[in-house]
Amino acid sequence: MGEVNADEPVGAPGNGQRLTGESIERGGGRLNVADLLALVRPKTTTTPKAATARETTTAPTDGTTPRAATTSKPTAAMATTAATTASHDTAGHATAGHATAGHDATGDVDSLAAAIATEAARFLPDGAMGPETDFFDAGGTSVNAVELIAALARELGVEVGLDDVFADARPRRIAERWLSAAGTRPAQAPLPAPGTGPATASSAVLSAAPSAVPASAARAVPAGAADEDLGAILADLARADTLPWAGPPEAVVPRRILLTGATGFLGSHMLLDLLRHSDAHVLCLVRAADVEEGTKRLGAALSTYALPWSSEIRRRVTVLTGDIRQPRLGLSDDRWDALAQEVDSIVSVAAAVDFLRGYPSLRQSNVIGPLTLAELAATGRPKPLHHVSSVAVFNEVGIASMGEDDPVAHIDRLVAGYDKSKWAAEALLRRARDHGLVVTVLRPGGIAGHTRTGAYNAQDLSSGLTSAIARFRRVPAFRYLNSAPVDWVSRVAVGVVLEPGAWGYNYNLTGKPNTLPDLVREMALGGMNVRVQDWEEWRTDTVARLRAEPIPELDFLTRVLESPTAVKLCEATLKGPACTSERTDAFVAAHDLPPAARYDAQAQLKTFEKLARDGLGRLPELDDQPYLWFPETMEGALGPVGGPAGTACTLKLTLSIASMYQLLQERRVDIRGELSCALLHPEPLVVEQGDLWVRPQEGIPEAHGLRHTLLRYRLRLRDGDGRLWWLEGRKFARARRDLWRQTRTLTVTLGREGEPACLEGEVVVPGDSYVREQIDGIRVDPRLSGQEKRAAKLTWLAWFGMEVGRGLLGPFARVGADLLDLRRTPTPTERDR
Secondary structure, eight states: OOOSSSOOOOOOTTOOOOHHHHHHHTSOSSOOHHHHHHHHSOSOOSSOOOOOOOOSEEOOTTSOOOEEGGGSOOOHHHHHOSSOOEEEOTTSOEEEOOOOTTOOOOSOHHHHHHHHHHHHHTTSTTSOOOTTSOTTTTTOOHHHHHHHHHHHHHHTOOOOOHHHHHHOOOHHHHHHHHHHHTTOOOOOOOOOOTTOOOSOOOOOOOOSOOOOOOHHHHTOOOTTHHHHHHHHHHHHHHGGGGSOOOOOOOOSOOSEEEEEOTTSHHHHHHHHHHHHSOOOEEEEEEOSSSHHHHHHHHHHHHHHTTOOOOHHHHHTEEEEEOOTTSGGGGOOHHHHHHHHHHOSEEEEOOOOOOSSSOHHHHHIIIIIHHHHHHHHHHSSSOOOEEEEOOGGGGOOTTOOOBOTTSOOOOGGGOOSHHHHHHHHHHHHHHHHHHTTOOEEEEEEOEEEOOTTTOOOOTTSHHHHHHHHHHHHOEEEOOSOBOEEEHHHHHHHHHHHHTOGGGTTSEEEEOOBOBOHHHHHHHHHHTTOOOEEEOHHHHHHHHHHHHHHSOOGGGHHHHHHHHOHHHHHHHHHHHHSOOBOOHHHHHHHHHTTOOOOOBOOHHHHHHHHHHHHHTTSSOOOOTTSOOSEEEEEEEEEEEEETTSOOOEEEEEEEEEEESOHHHHHHHOEEEEEEEEEETTTEEEEEEEEEEEEEESGGGGOBOTTSSOEEEEEEEEEEEOTTSOEEEEEEEEEEOSSSOHHHHTTEEEEEEEETTSOOOEEEEEEOOHHHHHHHHTTTOEEOTTSOHHHHHHHHHHHHHHHHHHHHHHHHHHHHHHHHHHHOTTSOOOHHHHHO
16 A cells, blocks of 8 residues: 555665566556566475575576566665675664675574565665665555565575564564464564664674474464554654744744645645645655755656646745654754744654554655654744644544544544544644644545546555445445545645634544445445445455456555455444534535535545546446446338338337436436338348437527427447448427427438438437336336435436436527527618618
8 A cells, every 4th residue: 555645665776676576556557466466475385494695586486487686676785795684774774785695584583683684675765774664664664565475485494474564564573473373482572763773783694594484473463463563652752842842833824834745635636725825935845865855756756636737836845855753754953944934834744554564664765754844834933834644543343433632532442543643643632732733633434536627546455445346346345435625635735824813722623424324325326226235254255256357556555455454453443433623514515615415426426437437447338238228119110311201110129227327427318129111121220339419519499490309219230231320310409399200200311330321311209108118118227226316317217307408408508599699780761761
């Protein structure tokens, strides 16, 4: 999943991120994690294999294809020495070489951690990794983690599970857990200070190999992991006591705003809303090598989400290269001091949004980052801090309410590292308030796609669930879905940032929740009938389908649904109460902002379309079971073009729609059936493809005429000899009293495919069959309930009746306008006057 609202890791030019990581986490290629595991996981894993010195080409003993060393990231140490050494940079990273040939893993934590760091560095953008550096913070992706696991088993005989790496991705902790499972109990290393690493790295080489450890034992998470998280959280909260004391900020609309996370989904929309609705200049903190690269990354991010990147926007934006995970944002002391005086408001959006990673892996981005911004807000002149949190702080199973000022979950009852990190950040900022800092907490729920552009976050859990539901037509039973579109969340959040009277409070930006009946009903009306399953059945079924039909863009959802920790998070989300937002609602009403609305089918329409175009979702198709259909029989006569129509003709058709979406977006009905006419062929012609458009071109009349096109038919037919024909038909509305006949009469022209029309005529729906077929004869998808069938019929009749009524009214309105037109051509008598 990676960091959604934070900047993605960037390597120096030419550093070549692993292409498989790009394929899944950044939207390209077709490999998924299951494929990678099959390719790189050793076939024999019962006995750890001794680490051997790698040469130019590594030849695994399991029979897989040798992998050239050039496919991994080389380091300076690899080129100069074969011993396990580590040279640290100022950020605490280490560039480690490979183990000396003939030496194996031992119970020495330092040695094993250094060796794991060496392996991990091969999968990172800059090829640098320290024993205390988090693999994901250093730039690793989920796919890189899969490759790392296979490399550790192959090269070091260290077998760990994917959940272990996600829980705590520091090489030292991986080493401690593996050695603990092997029977060695190393002393627990304390969490390092934010942004720092060890002072030195062990230069000891690996010696004797440990005894064989079952794979299940190697993947077991120590029972005290939750206690370790609690200890780390308490230590992080104590850091708030070191914040400076601050006075109240000046209550004026901000003019220079520092924004973090501008390259993420919500952050990019908030950047545009800040510029649209204020005169402020925005400084965007972007992780990049220099300002030029950061500017390119920001522009690319905005374009990804269908947002403009114009010269006017660039004029009002300053890119500041830095990193929220580093002390003082990675800035020099002079730049930090200048920034503290320069900006008058701070908006904290950046976060690592990953439901698989543990608290230790997320704390730098999600806890230490906000703490650093709180320090900046209290330094120099006081500044308000607006922190984007999440309703995940309520993710305790059985919690009674989720109001803006309600108590959040008990920290010891939160399971996922993401939930814990958002809880800890809020707790830390509540302490910052005690130091006088004005902190606004903005809590979105699920951030859904844009209602007008359809832009969505492909790696967000909400998008993943929406895609799976639309694709497989199965939905897990839930109480409420607390989600809102990104455009509404962004606009309300920016409204709070720009209104001094609103600062310092909590706001739930969750819109109006969807219920299970809402979702099922709207999907049924859209022609996408879904089956409701209990959570566990849906999870199992969805994982099986995603495994059988791999979709690279949804691979993160597979991993979430297979992770026990992430499953608990999903379960709490689906079974939780509806979020309430009295303060947000009052603010929206007082400032004339768009009111909270349910993210219903109409609001989701553009996102559904984009998900379908991108291969994630699936809209109803022509080959699906029709949503609704009915017969239509027309009789009349045909003849040569320009001649009398004397040959009998009969059209027996079936009109159907795949979904109400088809009507609302295209005003089109599908046609199947046959045409019988002796002038064409002794046997009926079969309709191979047919379409009917209701009020095409909005019923605009023919040029210089009073006939308005009411319905348009276009058919492609095949006769008994295999020859193709075309038929074009129109029903016209005119300003006459024979409205009943107008709705039943079709004027047609026919011809051979590729040739002009050779026949024309008129066919009419018999008056005695119209109601019997087109009203009483309506049939609906049998999978719908009786109530849903009745609703489908009434919806169709109401829509079709309204459209036809508008079409019939058009000519009369045109005639009335002509009669009242004062600009009409004067008569000769009038001219003489």
